[in-house]
Amino acid sequence: xxxxxxxxxxxxxxxxxxxxxxxxxxxxxxxxxxxxxxxxxxxxxxxxxxxxxxxxxxxxxxxxxxxxxxxxxxxxxxxxxxxxxxxxxxxxxxxxxxxxxxxxxxxxxxxxxxxxxxxxxxxxxxxxxxxxxxxxxxxxxxxxxxxxxxx
Amino acid sequence: xxxxxxxxxxxxxxxxxxxxxxxxxxxxxxxxxxxxxxxxxxxxxxxxxxxxxxxxxxxxxxxxxxxxxxxxxxxxxxxxxxxxxxxxxxxxxxxxxxxxxxxxxxxxxxxxxxxxxxxxxxxxxxxxxxxxxxxxxxxxxxxxxxxxxxxxxxxxxxxxxxxxxxxxxxxxxxxxxxxxxxxxxxxxxxxxxxxxxxxxxxxxxxxxxxxxxxxxx
Numbered sequence: 162x163x164x165x166x167x168x169x170x171x172x173x174x175x176x177x178x179x180x181x182x183x184x185x186x187x188x189x190x191x192x193x194x195x196x197x198x199x200x201x202x203x204x205x206x207x208x209x210x211x212x213x214x215x216x217x218x219x220x221x222x223x224x225x226x227x228x229x230x231x232x233x234x235x236x237x238x239x240x241x242x243x244x245x246x247x248x249x250x251x252x253x254x255x256x257x258x259x260x261x262x263x264x265x266x267x268x269x270x271x272x273x274x275x276x277x278x279x280x281x282x283x284x285x286x287x288x289x290x291x292x293x294x295x296x297x298x299x300x301x302x303x304x305x306x307x308x309x310x311x312x
Numbered sequence: 313x314x315x316x317x318x319x320x321x322x323x324x325x326x327x328x329x330x331x332x333x334x335x336x337x338x339x340x341x342x343x344x345x346x347x348x349x350x351x352x353x354x355x356x357x358x359x360x361x362x363x364x365x366x367x368x369x370x371x372x373x374x375x376x377x378x379x380x381x382x383x384x385x386x387x388x389x390x391x392x393x394x395x396x397x398x399x400x401x402x403x404x405x406x407x408x409x410x411x412x413x414x415x416x417x418x419x420x421x422x423x424x425x426x427x428x429x430x431x432x433x434x435x436x437x438x439x440x441x442x443x444x445x446x447x448x449x450x451x452x453x454x455x456x457x458x459x460x461x462x463x464x465x466x467x468x469x470x471x472x473x474x475x476x477x478x479x480x481x482x483x484x485x486x487x488x489x490x491x492x493x494x495x496x497x498x499x500x501x502x503x504x505x506x507x508x509x510x511x512x513x514x515x516x517x518x519x520x521x522x523x524x525x526x527x528x529x
Contacts, residue, residue: 163424163425164410164424165387165409165410165411165424165425166410167385167387167410167411167412167421168387168518168520170385170515170518170520174353174355174356174513174522175353175354175355175361175380175383175524176511176512176513176524177511178378178488178509178511178524178526179364179366179466180366180376180378181366181466181467182366182367182368182369182373185368185370185373217469236504236505238504238505260490260492261507262505262506262507264505268374270506270507270528271507272490272507272509274454285469285470285471288433288434288456288458289456289458289470289488290455290456290488290489290490290509292376292507292509292528294373294374294376294528296374307368307373307374307376309366309368309376311488311509312464312466312470
């Protein structure tokens with residue numbers, strides 16, 4: 162391995178970062194289906210619907226547009242990998258991706274990546290980093306996600 | 313956060329050429345570090361800082377907070393492009409030379425020549441960190457560089473710069489990064505189940521970026 166000498170610079174300073182509440186999503190799922198794989202337990206859950214609402218956007222989950230494709234780890238934390246589509250009340254489409262963790266206490270912490278039309282009303286969501294917290298219902302059929310823009 | 317000069321404003325005031333449009337090393341002009349060099353500002357050493365909590369309008373929203381975990385100074389070596397970034401086939405390669413890591417929850421170094429940013433329109437980095445106890449930690453970092461018409465003000469939407477694209481040095485640029493770490497079991501295991509968000513400052517001469525990693529509480 163080649164070595165590297167860290168140069169002298171003078172940049173050890175924090176920038177500003179703030180979370181700003183953006184919207185919430187109440188998502189409805191079919192019961193989870195788990196299977197055993199070489200990577201551990203794979204947990205699939207179909208997203209059957211949901212309502213997304215906030216000051217700047219109202220949308221619904223497009224039924225059966227995807228779901229959650231988690232891996233249940235040895236420490237029982239779930240690696241969350243979710244993909245689905247939402248349709249806003251003006252007809253525009255939103256692609257939603259969640260990456261994060263569902264902890265053993267039922268709470269989620271995740272990052273949401275959202276893509277939508279560059280020319281549409283929700284262009285502000287493109288490349289905005291959303292930090293997500295969520296709580297799963299006891300039967301795991303409903304999850305309420307709260308999205309905060311990392312401004 | 314008593315170093316307002318270190319915020320997004322100071323990034324944007326510099327003449328900035330995005331990695332999305334340049335293949336060679338970027339020369340940034342007029343880098344003023346005198347304000348930042350004031351005695352040991354918060355985040356300049358391993359001393360923990362208090363968490364910051366944020367709430368939504370509905371009292372039922374779960375609390376969410378950010379707490380500075382560590383920072384990494386990453387120095388870049390090669391900057392290469394496959395096609396150009398205005399093409400769907402555009403792919404950048406910016407290799408990691410090395411760097412260092414400090415902060416309350418992780419100290420160590422960026423493992424020299426251990427990976428790169430293989431970006432498309434958003435950055436996508438894969439490289440290795442090495443903690444001061446020798447542990448190897450894999451970082452997969454996704455993130456954005458965005459340009460806006462005006463600096464961020466709480467409660468006001470961030471509007472993109474008006475077309476035709478404004479001059480690079482006249483728009484407000486911010487980085488946000490969202491790393492996923494894979495750490496060995498042991499003292500760094502917390503990184504395997506913690507969500508992070510980072511802001512960062514890109515600087516030149518030498519070509520490097522300081523990433524400040526916050527754990528989402």
